[in-house]
Amino acid sequence: MSRSPHRPRRTLEPRNRWWLLSLPLLLFLALPLAALILRSSPRQVWLNVQQPAVYQAIVVSLRTSVAATGVTVLLGTPAAYLMARRSFRGKRALDTLLDLPTVLPPAVSGVALLMAFGRRGIAGGALEAAGVDIAFTQVAVVLAQTFVASPFYLRSAILGFAAVEPELAQSAALDGAGEWAVFRHVILPLSRSALLSGAMMTWARALGEFGATIIFAGNFPGRTQTMPLAIYLGFELELDVALTLSVILLALSFLVLIGVRGLLGREGE
């Protein structure tokens, strides 16, 4: 945030103009968030968190979103590497496909997942025969979150991998390092912050997932009812509960963004 000292000092006027022009949008963005916080008190939040319905929703949300992030990192890293450092036929089509879940309405994702992994879905029938039960379980929640949120990690990881200078990898390879060693000791450390911030964005998006979850995984307190579901249904029954969960989600999202900025900022220096 330090102003560079050698830049000539401007008069106050243009700076004020910037502020004036920015104010409408800034206010518009800040007001609803402020309203959310003003409408609830810390005491109220604390009391509500102890309600089983609220507490359970938080636990379900944390468990599933962490699992979805884990699955994404585990399976998404090789895919991102492939996309960033290999060229093959159909790469551009695949690239577009990877972005699709981020622009699809989540409800569409939910219906699609149901058609694929539901009990009568394309893959669901075989899975059920194999004894894997997905419908109405936390696995379904994780699948919904992964489907919707993994592109955020993929996008960030692809950029991170692609930003590593090819010469670095080449010179390491010349020194006799195998491809795996190059990945492990050169590419991975150099793209660490991109991977981490991507994972955090995926986690935050998974935490907020609503539409695909309620369609694909249903709603059962303590099992598939995540915080956004509890907010949606609680909004009609108990506004108080919805407010508390909203404040918690707001705080978590805020922390994630600060974390991502910290990561990227530190690496950028």
Added chain:
Amino acid sequence: MTRQRTIWLVLILLLLLPLFFIVGGALLAGDGRNGRSGEGALTVFAAASLSDAFEAMGRQFEAAHPDVRVTFNFAGSQQLAQQLAQGAPGDVFASANVQQMAAVVESGRIEADAVETFAYNRLVVALPPDNPAGLSRLSDLTRPGVRLALADEAVPAGRYALTFLERAAEAPELGADFEERALANVVSYEQNVRTVLTKVALGEADAGIVYASDAAAAEVETIEIPEGLNPRASYPMAPLEDAERPALAEAFVNFVLSDRGQQTMAEFGFIPAGAPGAREAAPEEASP
């Protein structure tokens, strides 16, 4: 210099963008309102469970009033009540339960005297067409491993389903632990009664508790719930006090209450609100 000016321009345009949206939105909203209040347009807020019956009702009403166009806003009664309480413009409200109608009356948009019950609904157990769990009686619902879907208690249908389970505990043939064991089989409390039905029709759930009218319209098998255990859902409706076409709103309510309208309700699985012919449709009165 020119580059700087371009940046300025772009930024100003970007900052003005929200303003355009607001102004544009206001204009569009105004347009919508004008269109709605144009010759013979009628907006009916109706509970989601009424969608099939009221679509048909709307076509019949339009046939009887050629210059009238009926548009529906179908959603959960609680959502509609909220929208109306917040001032959403409309002409008629038809609710799936008494509480949500009372909420709108309390908000001042509907006069208590104007409210009429036009139909009743009862619950049934819906099963997928091929009935994978092999259920045939109510007592089968408590069999371990049966996946039962209910509507959430925020939704009228969900509350009625819970009432049924409570009452069932008193029925000797079902047993005192029926409620507890049935609730243990619930896999999802769905956001509305239609999604319960969808999950059953898809075979995701083995059984779901829905309105008889919903089951009648879908490809599902049913298990009847005996009269004594079955909560009767009342459907009240009324014209809005600030309806832009009060005569038309009144005419639509009367049409639903007329013999013809009541017969339509029955065709879609509802129980007509008794006293057939108590009020006749009065098209002359309504013609704009």
